[in-house]
Amino acid sequence: MANPLSYLTAQLQEWRQEGTYQRLRVLESEAAAESRFDGRQVINLASNNYLGLTTHPKLREAALAAVREFGVGSGAVRTISGTMRLHLELEERIARFKNVEACVVFQSGFAANAGTVSAILGPDDHIISDELNHASIIDGCRLSRAKIHVFPHKDVNAAENILEGLHEAAGRKLLISDGVFSMDGDIGPLPGLAEAAEKHGAIMMVDDAHASGVLGRNGRGTIDHFGLHGRVHVQVGTLSKAIGVLGGYVCGSRDLIEFLYHRARPFLFSTSHPPAVAAACLAAFDVLEQEPERIQALWDNTRYFKEGLTGSGFDTGVSETPITPVIVGEAKLAHDLSKALFEQGVLATGIGFPTVPKGKARVRTIVAATHTRPELDRALEAFRSAGKKLGLIQ
Numbered sequence: 001m002a003n004p005l006s007y008l009t010a011q012l013q014e015w016r017q018e019g020t021y022q023r024l025r026v027l028e029s030e031a032a033a034e035s036r037f038d039g040r041q042v043i044n045l046a047s048n049n050y051l052g053l054t055t056h057p058k059l060r061e062a063a064l065a066a067v068r069e070f071g072v073g074s075g076a077v078r079t080i081s082g083t084m085r086l087h088l089e090l091e092e093r094i095a096r097f098k099n100v101e102a103c104v105v106f107q108s109g110f111a112a113n114a115g116t117v118s119a120i121l122g123p124d125d126h127i128i129s130d131e132l133n134h135a136s137i138i139d140g141c142r143l144s145r146a147k148i149h150v151f152p153h154k155d156v157n158a159a160e161n162i163l164e165g166l167h168e169a170a171g172r173k174l175l176i177s178d179g180v181f182s183m184d185g186d187i188g189p190l191p192g193l194a195e196a197a198e199k200h201g202a203i204m205m206v207d208d209a210h211a212s213g214v215l216g217r218n219g220r221g222t223i224d225h226f227g228l229h230g231r232v233h234v235q236v237g238t239l240s241k242a243i244g245v246l247g248g249y250v251c252g253s254r255d256l257i258e259f260l261y262h263r264a265r266p267f268l269f270s271t272s273h274p275p276a277v278a279a280a281c282l283a284a285f286d287v288l289e290q291e292p293e294r295i296q297a298l299w300d301n302t303r304y305f306k307e308g309l310t311g312s313g314f315d316t317g318v319s320e321t322p323i324t325p326v327i328v329g330e331a332k333l334a335h336d337l338s339k340a341l342f343e344q345g346v347l348a349t350g351i352g353f354p355t356v357p358k359g360k361a362r363v364r365t366i367v368a369a370t371h372t373r374p375e376l377d378r379a380l381e382a383f384r385s386a387g388k389k390l391g392l393i394q
């Protein structure tokens, strides 16, 4: 009998031929500034572990203590019997940190976005969304069945024109942007967007996954960075990147959060975090407040590394954050550069279409607070040598 899944095999074969088939690199040590992947010790420029918290002793200890006291699982979804005291403590902690009334934690940032947009909007509503918003926002928009209006990247005027055009339209309007965009490392034009939302009575939502722990006082994110407290109704953050653990959260009014307790599907239908995850996240917020020098080191490293790349003649695009792309053009070239770097002991991922536009393929780098100067120098040397070999720089 013919295999009804044979079309998948054919597709994989096609991807292999066009060179876009992806083999998973296997991490054989801790996720740290230098890690072992596929048997090779490399400087890791491909991780979102901005502050080095994945291996911070306080987080480790908190997780171990929670395992000893509470076991390894919560046993149920939050609404049945899976709400532990630790979950509530974490939500209260984040709400205080973000200077909002309340917070709900999801299993991931992906679940937070997809679960929230689809819960608060329906088919009669309108979403005005930046074209480069994260996939989890796009999925949430689709699940809501609201009408989706995409505006060109960071184009506040275009967003405002869409809102104006919807002036007479029935239904609610949601204006949504990433705080920091994950492929280019640029910052969303939040003051302009917040003003447009206010003018047109739209809900303002920001996904701060890459800004949490990176921008704003002690890593409070882009809303704090721009001084927009009270003007963004729905703030999403992640616990999986700079926080170093796993999870996502939504911050806002008490009623928004209680509504999500009742209607957000990942909250209702998927089991809550193990106690170790909640405990480690709680410890991470202590670290953000007690060790601001980590964020300082992150930004010092960012400036140093960016200057090294541009000084060597690489095109780093429009980055304003620790996410620094090295834009090379064709996808094959990005993958070749990534491979050449790995041979020289540097891990940085090649990214091509459809994740980024055709002709804008890149190797994406993210430095961490925990990279040392010698490590960054070695990484820069690898970029120079590989870049020359591939004809990217002189």
Ligand SMILES: *Cc1c(COP(=O)(O)O)cnc(C)c1O
Pocket (backbone or CB within 6 Å): 108, 109, 110, 111, 113, 134, 136, 178, 180, 182, 207, 208, 209, 210, 238, 239, 240, 241, 246, 247, 248
């Ligand atoms: C990484 C990311 C997410 C998803 O966060 P996870 O916690 O990894 O699921 C959501 N939005 C943006 C902008 C991201 O970069």
